[in-house]
Amino acid sequence: SAVISQKPSRDICQRGTSLTIQCQVDSQVTMMFWYRQQPGQSLTLIATANQGSEATYESGFVIDKFPISRPNLTFSTLTVSNLSPEDSSIYLCSSKSGRNSGTQYFGPGTRLLVL
Amino acid sequence: GENVEQHPSTLSVQEGDSAVIKCTYSDSASNYFPWYKQELGKRPQLIIDIRSNVGEKKDQRIAVTLNKTAKHFSLHITETQPEDSAVYFCAASKNTDKLIFGTGTRLQVFP
Numbered sequence: 001s002a003v004i005s006q007k008p009s010r011d012i013c014q015r016g017t018s019l020t021i022q023c024q025v026d027s028q029v030t031m032m033f034w035y036r037q038q039p040g041q042s043l044t045l046i047a048t049a050n051q052g053s054e055a056t057y058e059s060g061f062v063i064d065k066f067p068i069s070r071p072n073l074t075f076s077t078l079t080v081s082n083l084s085p086e087d088s089s090i091y092l093c094s095s096k097s098g099r100n101s102g103t104q105y106f107g108p109g110t111r112l113l114v115l
Numbered sequence: 116g117e118n119v120e121q122h123p124s125t126l127s128v129q130e131g132d133s134a135v136i137k138c139t140y141s142d143s144a145s146n147y148f149p150w151y152k153q154e155l156g157k158r159p160q161l162i163i164d165i166r167s168n169v170g171e172k173k174d175q176r177i178a179v180t181l182n183k184t185a186k187h188f189s190l191h192i193t194e195t196q197p198e199d200s201a202v203y204f205c206a207a208s209k210n211t212d213k214l215i216f217g218t219g220t221r222l223q224v225f226p
Contacts, residue, residue: 033213042204043159043216058213059116092158094214104149104214106158 002027002095004107012113013083020079021110023093028073030096033104034066037090046091049076083114117142119207121217128195129225136220138205139187145207148181148188149214154201162203163190195224 003026032049047057055068069077093107118141149164165172165179181188206214
């Protein structure tokens with residue numbers, strides 16, 4: 001299975017600021033995904049990060065609020081901009097394994113608290 | 116778009132009993148159905164998955180069944196153990212692309 005790391009693991013931010021989360025995969029992958037998991041809730045897909053093209057955002061999520069970069073096949077960043085307390089959540093990245101293209105593995109998550 | 120419903124939201128069983136969690140999906144084009152287990156403070160871990168070309172898959176104490184006609188799939192855990200206690204999420208996907216998750220089931224196994 002792919003080994004996925006995220007930085008930071010947690011952060012506390014002031015409202016109005018931004019946080020950039022990094023996701024690193026130990027092998028080249030075509031697709032990386034960013035999810036949000038609000039406290040006690042399920043996982044909601046924010047966007048699909050495609051290498052060499054713009055990210056594809058799900059309904060309710062916009063590029064101005066959640067800009068994504070995908071500079072190469074092993075790395076992606078998600079920025080959560082203009083933070084408000086409602087952005088307090090866990091943000092997880094995932095990628096599809098190269099051996100079995102259907103299997104998605106998750107990073108450990110970034111726990112964000114906005115004051 | 117795809118919508119996945121999951122029941123029950125909580126499930127309590129005695130150690131050794133079986134647990135069953137059910138999910139329904141809306142998009143008949145979905146063809147990949149994984150199940151994830153998430154322990155408190157940890158990342159979701161894939162425990163089993165099934166594709167639409169099979170009706171059942173088993174891995175030791177865990178099995179998943181799929182009914183394409185009814186558009187529902189279920190997770191079965193037999194001989195439950197306290198370490199099975201966690202939140203379980205089903206998901207659906209078209210062509211192994213993005214995953215749409217169910218709302219989750221909190222399973223508690225009492226010794």
